[in-house]
Amino acid sequence: MTTVSMPAPAIRGSHRQLAGTGTLLRLALRRDRLMMPIWVLVVGGMVSSGAGSLGSLYGTPAARAELARSMSADSSLRSLYGPVFGDSLGGLVAWRFGTFAAVLTGVMSMVIVVRHTREEEETGRQELLSAAMVGRRAPLTAALLTALVANAAVALVVTAGLSGQGSGGALALGLAVGGTGMVFATSAAIAAQLTESARAAKGLTAAVIGAAFVLRAAGDASTNEGSSVLTWLSPIGWAENVRAFAGERWWVLLLLAVAILVQAAAAYALTARRDVGMSFLPSRPGPAEGRLSTAYGLAWRLQRGSVLGWTTGFLLAGIVFGGITEGAADLVGDNEQARAIFERMGGQSGLTGAFLASMTGMLGMVAALYAVASVLRLHGEETSQRAEPVLANAVGRIRWATGHLVIAFGGAALIMTAGGLGLSIGYGHELPAVLGASLVQLPAIWLLGGLTVLLYGAFPKAAVASWAAAGLALALGWIGPALKLPQWVMDLSPFGHLPKLPGTEMDWTPVLLLTVLAAALTATGLAALRRRDLAG
Incomplete structure (x- = not known):
């Protein structure tokens, strides 16, 4: 009667540890x-x-x-x-x-x-x-x-x-x-x-x-x-x-x-x-007296690690991609179908130009993930109730949100600049052309960021859907040319409307239209944020 009673508490204890799984x-x-x-x-x-x-x-x-x-x-x-x-x-x-x-x-x-x-x-x-x-x-x-x-x-x-x-x-x-x-x-x-x-x-x-x-x-x-x-x-x-x-x-x-x-x-x-x-590993305590006098300073303090990490990563990735640019000819060889895929991704500008254009496009699509994550930091600050103490002082919602948006949109420009510099370093020349090709991706990145602002401001519970938009753009850019998807499908991505630089003629019309649309989405989202209740 004493040999079977001991394991039972341990088993019950183990079950209690996993209760509700x-x-x-x-x-x-x-x-x-x-x-x-x-x-x-x-x-x-x-x-x-x-x-x-x-x-x-x-x-x-x-x-x-x-x-x-x-x-x-x-x-x-x-x-x-x-x-x-x-x-x-x-x-x-x-x-x-x-x-x-x-x-x-x-x-x-x-x-x-x-x-x-x-x-x-x-x-x-x-x-x-x-x-x-x-x-x-x-x-x-x-x-x-x-x-x-x-x-x-x-x-x-x-x-x-x-x-x-x-x-x-x-x-x-x-x-x-x-x-x-x-x-x-x-x-x-x-x-x-x-x-x-x-x-x-x-x-x-x-x-x-x-x-x-x-x-x-x-x-x-x-x-x-x-x-x-x-x-x-x-x-x-x-x-x-x-x-x-x-x-x-x-x-x-x-x-x-x-x-x-x-x-x-x-x-x-x-x-x-x-x-x-x-x-x-608890966070390091801050100074006895605060040194963040503005909403922009607070946003930079919260997101500076992310910005620096993305910037470093894009610089290194650009160097790697630039280093294999000369090997693109070996990758394609005399294969006309492979050449056609690169040209669908990077434009009709010769193999090297098409490869560089496709790489800057891929960097831009990945940078859109940074923009979405940075804008959604607003949602995280709100749901964790860290925004309330800030907004309880003489800081309006728009100024608080704008501080984070400056980091999101300006940070995207910084990391794309780093990516363009890395490509130029790895490739060895054509710095102005490659850097310009990287920066021309910004309107599409900002458009996805503006869509995220709109969803967060007007429909905060659906803000996570902005990841789906960024993921769709990445998927279309990555596998769409190889699958020969119809043009109307490729046009669902804002990146599909940008000029394929370097090598092709610069077309300012889609760049300006995407920039205006991004600004309109952002303004609409901020207006909606100003009117709605914050999460309590």
């Missing part, structure tokens, strides 16, 4: 019902559509073998895309899209996990939930399960989309991409325990993702035979070394699984040792 999971999936499908379709669709686009470009085994040979011989292209392990159509898809898909799933996972852990604590909602029948580990478990659902969906889309190239290779690539996403999901879970704000947690996780990409890039650039030690230090390097469609190495997936389990265990250990709302 199912309810929180359903809530998280409901909150992400728009954002998650967009991420899944963009990432999974990008990889799945690769077989069709590459198949139309390199339709013969000889053409694919020549592409694989030339890409493996170029260290700049290896650093960007990774080595080519197989010259089959599936192998080329894994080479061309696998690395970027792994990075994007990492970003998706970071957003999901931080949103449902640290952001919930920062806004005070988690404290209210914890007062009910919610276990201590339930929020973290629900967040990780939500990320697991998203990454499993991406893996399923990739596997289904590429199954025609070989079921084994498709499954390997899907698991590699989804597994990498879960590695960074657990990294974000640890960051959420260490930091005091959602912004800091995202910044720390983004630094981890960036470091993993840099390690992988440095390792792949250093050798064209196999993978170097640096590559094996990166989870993104593990994903490429699964070698989908090129003699799959299934055992490499165990590295991803071990990393997920170890990091998840660390996150659970950390969450058990802190109170709700607290962190292991």
